[in-house]
Amino acid sequence: MPRLSLYKPEKGPDFRFLDRVINEQFQVGGTDIYVHKYIGTGAPAEGESTPTTPNNSGLNIPEIGIQDVLLMENRDRKYDPDVYIMRGIYTMQDLEFNLSQFGLFLNNDNIMMHFHLRNTVDTIQRKIMPGDVLELPHLKDEYALDDTTVALKRFYVVTEVSRPASGFSQTWYPHLLRAKCQPLVDTQEFAQILDADAGAGDGSTLRDLMSTYNKSIEINNQIIEQANADAPLSGYDKNQMFIIPTDVTGLVDYADVSDAVDDASMTTMDASMVLQTPGGNMYVGFNNGNGVPPNGAVFGSGITFPSEPSNGQYHLRTDYLPNALFRYDGKRWNIYEQGVRMTMNNFGAQDVAKDPWQGFHIRETQKTSFINNTTTATISGKVIEERQALSKALKPKADN
Numbered sequence: 001m002p003r004l005s006l007y008k009p010e011k012g013p014d015f016r017f018l019d020r021v022i023n024e025q026f027q028v029g030g031t032d033i034y035v036h037k038y039i040g041t042g043a044p045a046e047g048e049s050t051p052t053t054p055n056n057s058g059l060n061i062p063e064i065g066i067q068d069v070l071l072m073e074n075r076d077r078k079y080d081p082d083v084y085i086m087r088g089i090y091t092m093q094d095l096e097f098n099l100s101q102f103g104l105f106l107n108n109d110n111i112m113m114h115f116h117l118r119n120t121v122d123t124i125q126r127k128i129m130p131g132d133v134l135e136l137p138h139l140k141d142e143y144a145l146d147d148t149t150v151a152l153k154r155f156y157v158v159t160e161v162s163r164p165a166s167g168f169s170q171t172w173y174p175h176l177l178r179a180k181c182q183p184l185v186d187t188q189e190f191a192q193i194l195d196a197d198a199g200a201g202d203g204s205t206l207r208d209l210m211s212t213y214n215k216s217i218e219i220n221n222q223i224i225e226q227a228n229a230d231a232p233l234s235g236y237d238k239n240q241m242f243i244i245p246t247d248v249t250g251l252v253d254y255a256d257v258s259d260a261v262d263d264a265s266m267t268t269m270d271a272s273m274v275l276q277t278p279g280g281n282m283y284v285g286f287n288n289g290n291g292v293p294p295n296g297a298v299f300g301s302g303i304t305f306p307s308e309p310s311n312g313q314y315h316l317r318t319d320y321l322p323n324a325l326f327r328y329d330g331k332r333w334n335i336y337e338q339g340v341r342m343t344m345n346n347f348g349a350q351d352v353a354k355d356p357w358q359g360f361h362i363r364e365t366q367k368t369s370f371i372n373n374t375t376t377a378t379i380s381g382k383v384i385e386e387r388q389a390l391s392k393a394l395k396p397k398a399d400n
Helices: 013-029 116-126 189-195 206-210 213-230 366-371
Strands: 031-041 076-088 112-116 132-133 153-160 176-183 254-257 300-303 314-317 322-330 335-339 374-378 384-385
Touching: 013 076, 013 112, 013 116, 013 176, 031 116, 076 366, 112 116, 116 254, 153 189, 189 206, 189 213
Parallel strands: 300 314
Antiparallel strands: 031 076, 031 132, 076 112, 112 176, 132 153, 153 176, 314 322, 322 335, 374 384
């Protein structure tokens, strides 16, 4: 009598029978899953990191190649234009928001999708792997709150694949695959899928309907606009504050008085007095210098000082960065303050008609002019951008 054993070195009739029964359970109790098959990466764009094997063309299985071996990323992913339909089973769960820490987090946004192993290989000619995108048609939302005329689709991307313990039968062979999936977000990796037509008939793409990028940019722009209205410049404005000039004794420093009143008998201040310009800034604070003299005094500007200045005269040197306001004390030019007040954004000059602060607040410092450098230089008859990406600047080139 032969020895009884459920395990066989080969996958015999018992295994095939159980495999058909398990596959039938997926056909009866599972849901359709649309699979966007990951088929490799595209060639890098100009100036990007160069992969070891561009397009992974040297690999028999391009899906397992790595585009950027430095950062270990596959950014320019390519997907099969054909969409495959398989049956999957997973446990529905409510999404719970976690408000116990700063921000808003979802505890149950990942799902565990189970597939029949043999059916997966028969359908897409390989197993499910990380990078594949799953579309769940039964989660379409036909009743959107906006003016969308098409049902909003739900996409998940596979991040991990394993063989669950519950997928092994009595024959000790696996029958199932378990894929850990997370919601698809608008990133470079999934550009091909999100650029597909949404089906609304108006030329809109899935990105236009599903992505929150445009809405986030719109909200951010509104926040910046309101912030510019509330606090257009750094620091605080002190132009409306009057400064009484004083001399070394602490008395009011005046330039001239009426002939009817001499210094000894003057006990009051009236309109006949002509005050000197303040010799010092009385309102010193962080980032409050604007390069404008106090008390509305008249001043000149330029890259050189006037040849015959008068005592107390102000002059703004525009060749300084930031611009510097000087005051002449009768002997020499003393720096009074620097125009450090500037806009808190990186947008540069604003519309003059709508911008009451135009002319002296454009945010251009040594650092911003270096980072935002858009000028070009001509070297040996070739026009070259002065700002170069690091990956492009260090790209090896042949000597010949």
